[in-house]
Amino acid sequence: MDKIFRVDMSALNCSVEPVPSAWAALGGRALTSAIVAEEVPPACHALGANNKLVFAPGMLSGTTAVNSGRLSAGAKSPLTGTIKESNAGGTAAQVLARLGVKALIIEGIPKGDGWYGLVVNKMGVRIVEEKELIGKGNFAVIEALEKRLGKTGVLTIGPAGEMKMLAANISVRDADGKLRSHGRGGLGAVMGSKRIKYIALDGADAPAVPLADPAKFTAAARTFAKAIMNHPGTGQGLPTYGTAEMVNIVNAAGGLPTRNFMHGRYEHNEKISGETLRETIIERGGNPSHGCQSGCIIKCSQVFLDKKGKYVTSGLEYETIEILGANAMIGDLDVIAEADHLMDDIGIDSIETAVAIGVAMEGGVLPFGDGQGVLRLLREDLRAGTPLGRTIGSGAGNVGKLYGVTRVPVVKNQAIPAYDPRAIKGIGITYATSTMGADHTAGYAVATNLMGVGGGIVDPLKKDGQVELSRHLQIATVMLDSVGLCLFIGFPSADDPTCVPAVVDMLNARFGLELTPEWFGGLGVTTLKAERAFNLAAGFTNEHDRLPEFFREPLAPNGAVWDFTGEEIDQFWNF
Amino acid sequence: MIEVTVNLLATFRTDRFKDELQQVCEGTTVGSLVSALGILEKEVGMALVNGRHAPMAHPLSHGDVLHLAPWIAGG
Numbered sequence: 035m036d037k038i039f040r041v042d043m044s045a046l047n048c049s050v051e052p053v054p055s056a057w058a059a060l061g062g063r064a065l066t067s068a069i070v071a072e073e074v075p076p077a078c079h080a081l082g083a084n085n086k087l088v089f090a091p092g093m094l095s096g097t098t099a100v101n102s103g104r105l106s107a108g109a110k111s112p113l114t115g116t117i118k119e120s121n122a123g124g125t126a127a128q129v130l131a132r133l134g135v136k137a138l139i140i141e142g143i144p145k146g147d148g149w150y151g152l153v154v155n156k157m158g159v160r161i162v163e164e165k166e167l168i169g170k171g172n173f174a175v176i177e178a179l180e181k182r183l184g185k186t187g188v189l190t191i192g193p194a195g196e197m198k199m200l201a202a203n204i205s206v207r208d209a210d211g212k213l214r215s216h217g218r219g220g221l222g223a224v225m226g227s228k229r230i231k232y233i234a235l236d237g238a239d240a241p242a243v244p245l246a247d248p249a250k251f252t253a254a255a256r257t258f259a260k261a262i263m264n265h266p267g268t269g270q271g272l273p274t275y276g277t278a279e280m281v282n283i284v285n286a287a288g289g290l291p292t293r294n295f296m297h298g299r300y301e302h303n304e305k306i307s308g309e310t311l312r313e314t315i316i317e318r319g320g321n322p323s324h325g326c327q328s329g330c331i332i333k334c335s336q337v338f339l340d341k342k343g344k345y346v347t348s349g350l351e352y353e354t355i356e357i358l359g360a361n362a363m364i365g366d367l368d369v370i371a372e373a374d375h376l377m378d379d380i381g382i383d384s385i386e387t388a389v390a391i392g393v394a395m396e397g398g399v400l401p402f403g404d405g406q407g408v409l410r411l412l413r414e415d416l417r418a419g420t421p422l423g424r425t426i427g428s429g430a431g432n433v434g435k436l437y438g439v440t441r442v443p444v445v446k447n448q449a450i451p452a453y454d455p456r457a458i459k460g461i462g463i464t465y466a467t468s469t470m471g472a473d474h475t476a477g478y479a480v481a482t483n484l485m486g487v488g489g490g491i492v493d494p495l496k497k498d499g500q501v502e503l504s505r506h507l508q509i510a511t512v513m514l515d516s517v518g519l520c521l522f523i524g525f526p527s528a529d530d531p532t533c534v535p536a537v538v539d540m541l542n543a544r545f546g547l548e549l550t551p552e553w554f555g556g557l558g559v560t561t562l563k564a565e566r567a568f569n570l571a572a573g574f575t576n577e578h579d580r581l582p583e584f585f586r587e588p589l590a591p592n593g594a595v596w597d598f599t600g601e602e603i604d605q606f607w608n609f
Numbered sequence: 610m611i612e613v614t615v616n617l618l619a620t621f622r623t624d625r626f627k628d629e630l631q632q633v634c635e636g637t638t639v640g641s642l643v644s645a646l647g648i649l650e651k652e653v654g655m656a657l658v659n660g661r662h663a664p665m666a667h668p669l670s671h672g673d674v675l676h677l678a679p680w681i682a683g684g
């Protein structure tokens with residue numbers, strides 16, 4: 035039976051509780067948000083004793099369903115002040131699910147300056163003191179824990195999380211001992227505030243996840259995998275180019291943030307494109323198509339080697355490439371890959387940090403295009419926590435304030451990622467209204483705006499249909515985030531009528547339930563509303579669902595402007 | 610004859626080209642150029658003329674820049 039594992043860091047004790055019936059049919063984001071909404075006072079300080087850090091594997095995590103091993107992390111975000119759910123791949127969700135952990139709730143703050151690690155195994159959770167790994171980067175933590183405990187699942191924070199930087203992330207060990215991240219919203223700082231350096235997840239002797247109807251599960255899992263492989267987005271595009279496939283597409287559409295969101299096209303787009311990334315990786319003997327967890331059949335990740343054939347990084351995402359490459363105008367995959375590795379090791383969100391660097395460049399801290407300067411900033415300032423490093427590590431919004439910059443791409447103080455909302459308006463509605471602050475993954479309208487995924491193109495340059503599109507996608511995304519599926523499953527879900535019923539069949543076969551596809555819609559609505567209610571209670575209003583003023587200026591080459599009124603945006607919440 | 614710049618993205622480049630200035634007859638549409646390239650219309654995920662979505666029947670003008678991408682869905 036699944037259990038709730040609760041760790042009280044104030045008293046330094048742990049307990050195992052039965053799952054309350056209200057949470058029984060939940061997992062992933064639906065569960066972390068339900069727990070945070072119920073147990074965290076919305077007005078609390080996000081780095082204080084009243085905030086809680088919650089981890090929940092997806093509902094299908096740990097099963098043989100492909101691409102189902104996402105882990106959700108939730109808390110009140112110190113970056114945005116909103117509720118936060120940030121999910122990541124890697125191996126942790128699968129181990130937690132096999133250990134029967136429905137959710138791991140960490141509350142309180144210990145007295146004193148000591149640091150701790152948590153070891154989770156089938157007996158429960160153990161709190162252990164930690165000295166040796168304090169100050170160490172994430173890769174050193176993974177290596178040391180492998181020596182101590184063997185190949186366990188690991189959640190870890192780097193120096194950024196220890197210093198409670200607002201952009202600090204929580205890293206997850208992947209299938210090859212490298213990293214994936216709960217990137218957004220500063221959850222690494224929340225873990226740091228609780229003085230937990232790492233959580234080791236020991237799945238040794240843990241049984242397989244139980245299935246109520248194994249035969250039905252296997253049949254549905256097969257249909258599901260087929261739907262993924264048959265869709266051109268998940269069957270061909272992502273496995274070939276990774277998410278960097280979007281560089282040339284978004285550039286062509288005039289929505290590629292360039293020079294701190296000044297232009298919509300970058301003249302050196304080919305230097306950082308998915309096509310070039312693939313060629314470079316193959317030429318150097320790396321792996322252009324790598325899965326971050328067992329059971330991944332999409333393989334959007336890759337292994338990037340340097341010119342001498344030495345490993346640099348994996349999981350090099352469009353966002354990181356675009357924001358450093360075009361928005362900070364570095365235009366050099368080798369520098370970007372090195373920066374990605376450094377950010378992973380320091381444990382800082384590569385989106386927030388990269389956007390913050392673009393704002394810092396506009397503020398005159400370093401010139402646009404200064405790749406070596408960025409590497410120095412990461413190595414010497416971010417890692418050591420110098421005043422400049424802490425400034426950058428506190429996110430794009432704060433950098434803008436400190437350096438008097440007016441072009442600061444944030445919503446609810448979270449950095450806008452690599453799609454300019456003027457030229458791709460559907461994603462702009464998602465940035466504005468998401469309960470998480472600006473987050474492209476909350477309702478990825480780009481695929482419908484540019485490629486017509488889900489039944490035809492909704493013109494990215496027009497306002498028509500964007501609010502409805504974003505609403506539909508944000509509700510549907512809760513399903514993916516709660517079942518533990520990669521965001522990309524949204525593509526076959528939208529285009530292949532066999533996909534969502536197969537997911538429902540798998541859930542029913544796993545838990546012995548009789549859910550219908552409509553149940554998902556309800557789950558999405560309930561979860562979004564609970565998240566929104568948390569934010570309202572924390573002091574947010576409709577006026578926070580707005581994009582920064584500078585998006586009213588026209589964006590070359592299309593001359594697109596952000597022309598939604600507040601009233602039009604507020605229609606989003608009419609459901 | 611008119612001149613249009615054709616940019617191919619992702620797998621459309623394989624055995625073709627990245628970008629090319631092409632001379633085409635007046636009245637050439639996006640769709641006829643697509644088939645002249647040996648691409649099936651249903652393989653096209655995104656066709657942009659001068660950065661804006663254009664239907665297959667859209668007639669091309671001198672100086673147009675065309676981007677063609679297969680069905681890839683995003684990141």
Ligand code: SF4
Nearest residue numbers: 123326330332334520
């Ligand atoms: S598709 Fe990408 S994010 Fe999802 S499991 Fe595979 S490698 Fe990880």
